[in-house]
Amino acid sequence: MREDLLEFSALKEHIQNFVASDAGMSALEGLGPFRSWDEAKRRWEMLEEMMDVMSSSEPLVISAIPDIHEMLGIHEGAILEGQDIITISHVLKSSARLKHAVEKTGVYLARISAGIDPLEDLSTEIDAMLDPTGEISETASPLLREMRTQYKSARTSVLAKLEGIIDSLRTKSVLMDDIITKRNDRYVICMRHDHPGQMKGITHDYSRTNKTAYVEPLSIIDENNELNQLKADIVEEENRILKGLTLLILSSAGLILNNLRIYGMLDLLRACAVWAIKNHAVIPRLGTEGINLMGARHPLLLERLGDLTVPLDIKMPEGKDTLIITGPNAGGKTVALKTLGLLISMAKSGLAIPVKPDSLIAPVGNIWVEMDTNQDIQHDLSSFTAHALALKHIYENVTQGDLVLLDEPGSGTDPQQGGAIAVSCIDALRKKGACVVATSHSDLIKLYGMSCPGVENAATAFDDTGMKPLFHLQYGVIGQSRAFEILESIDFPGNIIKEASAVVSRDAGSALSRAMEDISHAGEMRRQAACEMEQAALLKEKAGIELKEIEQIKIRNAMKYKRLIDKVEALANRPKAKDSAKEVKEVRSSEIALELEQIFKESDPGETLSIHKGSSVRFKGTETTGEVLQMYHDTVDVLFGDKRMKVGLEQIEGIKPSAGKPTRKKMLRVSASQQIVLPIKVVGMRVDEALPVVEKAIDQAVLSGQPSLEIIHGTGTGALKKAIRVYLKGLPHVKVISDGSVGEGGGNKTIAVFDVR
Template sequence: MRILDKEKILARSKERLEYPELLNFLAGYCKSEPGKARALSLEPSQNLEKIKRDLNLLKEMMALFDSGLNPPIGHFSDFSQSLEHAEKGVSLTAKHFLELLKFLNLAEANRVFFQKVKEKFPGLGELAGQIHNFSELKSRIHGTVDEQGEIKDSASPDLARLRQELSSLRAQIQKKLEKMLNSEDLEGVIQDSFYTERDGRFVIPVKSSAQTAISGIVHDSSISGATVFLEPIEMVPLNNRLRILEREIETEIQRILAELSSEVSLSKVQLLFALNSLSELDLLCAKAELARTLSASIPQLSTTGAIRLFQVRHPLLILRGKDAIANDLVMGTDTRVLVLSGPNTGGKTVLLKTIGLLSLMIRAGMAIPAHPDSELGLFPEIYAGIGDEQSLSQDLSSYSAHLLDLLAFLNYAQDSSLVLIDEILGSTDPEEASALAMVILKELKKRNCLTMVTTHLSRLKAFAETEPGFINASFEFDPLNLTPTYHLRLGLPGPSYGIATARKLGLDKELIEEAEKMLDPESRKLIELVSQLDLKQTELDQRLRRLAEEEQDSQMRSKELDEKGRRLLEKEQEMKKGLRRELESELRSIKTRLNQIYEEAREVRSTDRVKSAEKEIARIRKELDEKYPVPDQGEEIASEEWQVGDLAWVKRLKIQAEVIGLNPESQEATLGIGSIRIQEKISGLLRIQKKREAQKRETMVGSESALCANPARSSGNTLDLRGKRAEDAEIELINYLDQSVREGKPAVYIIHGHGTGVLKKLVREYLASSSYVKSFRPGEQNEGGDGITLAVLENMQIK
């Protein structure tokens, strides 16, 4: 079977990503026929300058909408074909000129509108500035065609004279006919008391039996034959003159239309420029309306191939009125292959389609449903192997069709291509599929493609843990209820939960048990271990999200409180940030340990190693449950029974704390959570344990003796945070300290600059609370001064 050519592969990839359906939604926001046609044929651009121009224009249009201004875009037709005819000497009709006049009025309104706002929106002003001032042509058409699309009498003196003569002649003819119909001499001859027209000539209805009573010409008869329509002989000269006048009028009208068509053809170039500008403005308005519907924004364009997408959602899910869960996806330039695993219905395919469709949108000059701080690469080519392409007509199995896709991708993909593969080689033997998948993905990485695949292949997941440039990812899944949460997690593979899902869906219990017995013991143990890890990971992720939600709630409430209340809330937020940092640090450490266990258990496949891994998992679970318990019991006691040293559960914060002070008058307790102190109403506490020895942590800051013999600053021991957002800087700082301690560095330099002082404050506050840091101080003059902080690290033996 021959591989499809490159253009067909790329076109099919767009269809698989449902790009045409997105264009249908976009076209629905357009108001003109040319605008709709432009939307439906919108192609992602390869030209960086054009992409930047289109996005800049859209940014201005979105800002224009946000300011409450709306351009006077309305319906207009595509008259380019009419201009071609006029240029060839073909006269346009009066209806054509009426449509053209409506367009010219609309073009003028937009030209004037954007002229007024061009200082604030220069790009849109320049685009609308291509619309010529057609005041003379507009006046000429207006003086020729009326609102019903008829030629006005005033179009020419001859036309006015001829129409006046025609009107007088008609009145003369009608008067004669009425007199004839009312004549007593013809009382038994006339069939009805009205006159009519046949072939453009006035006639009267005469009884067939009496037609010889009137001298004239019969032009027609009724169906029954009882009536003939007769032109009296004395009316013939008048009817002849009437027909001559009508032909003269038609000749004059054609002369006027030909003359006006010639004038229009002289303005063809300017009219086509105006048509292009107005249809582009219509499309920009449609893009802005679509962005508003999607709550979309324009990301930063990455030239390095990195992806930093925050709160990203699938646009078509939003447009179809379905729930679209927001997720974050960050892949640096060193990570080129994402291996996404986990159970079906968990959102894996949706993520692939989201990344692919958003990449097409940004190249087509559209905003994407993601946070404004996001960053997305401009992938010149996007290859999507998504969906079952089994072909009966070509005698292709699903596997063969899928393999042909992969062959095409390998044949055409190049530097910076985006390759998306759903269920890579999932329709053949898992061992062979894993081997093939590994070499294919390594080859794509070698070409510097950004590749994302979904899989259930265990060997491929294990391979991604150790292969440079690869990263595992999975969607959070509730192992207890076997329901997806659609929250993306980077760094860990996901269990498939195949047997567990079958159990939930009602497969016979005996069949389930028999299936579990048929698994080899090592595989069964490994599945249980990975499921336990997934459960604990889910618990930690959910706690982190709860803390983040509470931080957000606190920030919202702070705006409504007085200054005293605001200070209390700020203290609470600082406490939560400290807890969050501890959780994140713990989570990173656990991820590393879990990945090692997963990798070793998969590679060794020995009973002893599985048992060893099981013990390690149990130990990790015990550590976490002790450090971050979620007690399902705790007693409510009277306020006078509380004692300093009791271990309490804080219902509002869902955390444990030690009672270090009591105030019976205010009914408040002072609680200790590590080095943090908070006040809480006694009624909001549950007692977990009586009298516990408080564990106090000493923080050493600014010790001069610890700062001697510092290493010289180099790229290997320096972190530069300048220009970073506070949230990003904090994450980088946490990761950097964690890595530096593991590498055994004695001290590190943090460059934060002076600026507004926000980064400096953030860095030093975090260093003061970090267990990794023995001491820290501002840099000396020869080290960079107060724009740098030197941190001496604890000598930790981390394995």
């Protein structure tokens, strides 16, 4: 990427507003696109967690710790000042607090913070030796405490003697001031410069006017000497303590620097998260190819204009590697180009980008940018030559998968020659495997975009009524430059516009221009037709699904009706049920009944219900599955486990077999180990009450694999027994119906023996 044409550094300045520490500033300096997208995805994972934290009711707080690199880089033998050591201790404690706070947030952030070493022993040692001001504590050393006590006592004695001397001299008019001060680190009094003979002593200094002499009386010289010796001893002991702390700190310098690095990274992540939340930025999806940035907004425009920033949809569909953007001047072509480049640079840097959720980017390699930088005066190059050298550099260095952004390539020279050069460059870059996005007014580039496969065209929208750009992209169309219209909108001198119009008549456009207009119009019609065909196909598919569902419902209802009528007829054929038989015949001959019977006769129930020989099916109301062995018109033979049963199609439903395994191995094995259905008792029940109980018991008995079922119905009038046996005769899987043995109640009981093969 030549220079900083995408203004990534300006974006970092906005993020900098949310950085708290010097360590965070250092991390921000290194912010830029990663070498691989895997690194970017790892940063996204951390950033996403940080965005959740900063959006919560308890956002992360980071202290503004100073940069201590210089303190940790002192040369061998140097001693840190107490205040510097306190600063380092503050950094250690802030790092430990941050580690503790981040551990509770998310997996990826906790994984980073785990690298922070709190160095609690070092912090404890510093706190024991130094006061918060950086002064060495009284408890740091017994020897130091004793020497400080002696020093205070000796100082008090010296000051008392000097006070006495001052009192004795007040009547002799030799004092300039009755205060005690210091010169050359020794206590003195202020006397007139002509004091000789009044007091013996050593003059250490004179005032600026030479009227005051600073004199040390001879009587306190020994005590001043003792005081200075004690002070020197104290300084030596303090240096010994500071040296020990310095050595401890320097021995842990590597760990402290690592803490600072992690602290800075977390501070930077926090700043990036706050910026992202403020600007409604999201983490995009990373695809294999294709770009679809929905509602993309340029970050710098967003900072300046806020919600007034017009969002762009920037697309390069899968299967295409080039996007040509055309349209009028000041219509937003370059903004779209810069927006795309900056957002992809941000994404590869692990940042959230201001787009709509679920936007897609391709994993591009390097990003190469060529934009107009005017004449290169420094190197004595014309605008065209500077462009050409930049294009040459890009072509020589671009590799497979790189993204090349070209703003008005081929400009600065003859339009036809410049356009031809630009087309050749775009084509050559594509042949090297690069994705190219270019803006242009050139007719040759527009024609290239319309005629070459793999190229997507877009135009910046223009309001023909208000004669102003709308700052969004329209895809599949070629944009007009509209130079004359724009000049008119800014009140450009009319006579000049008229003269220019006469030179290039808008009514007599070139054959190339007319061809492009025709191709663009035809392309738009093709796209509209394709869209309508796609919608029609979806509607047809939906209608087909709904029709099949209706057919299945009709078939199921027809089969249910048939079985119900069969059962009712069986009951109606009993003695004393002549009226019922007549009613059944009336029902069977009704219009709706005839319609259902006709549906049943004309249809293939198995085909309609998508049940075929070999299909996997489930017995309705249970989890028992099996395989269809044989198809009849409205019944099937099904293998449930190792039991073969004949059931009605309305009693089963098709299921999808698990991929990769033979159907039969998927079946639920039904064996005698399942719960056995005990004899059922329906004595005293009415027929309509007993039959559902018998039906449920029969289904459970057959599925459990037992060979027979006893039904105790009693004697009574015999109506219940007859109804049950009529029902059993209509079941395809009931082979034998008999009374119980004489010893077990005889005719009071019916035994149903099943045909389970």
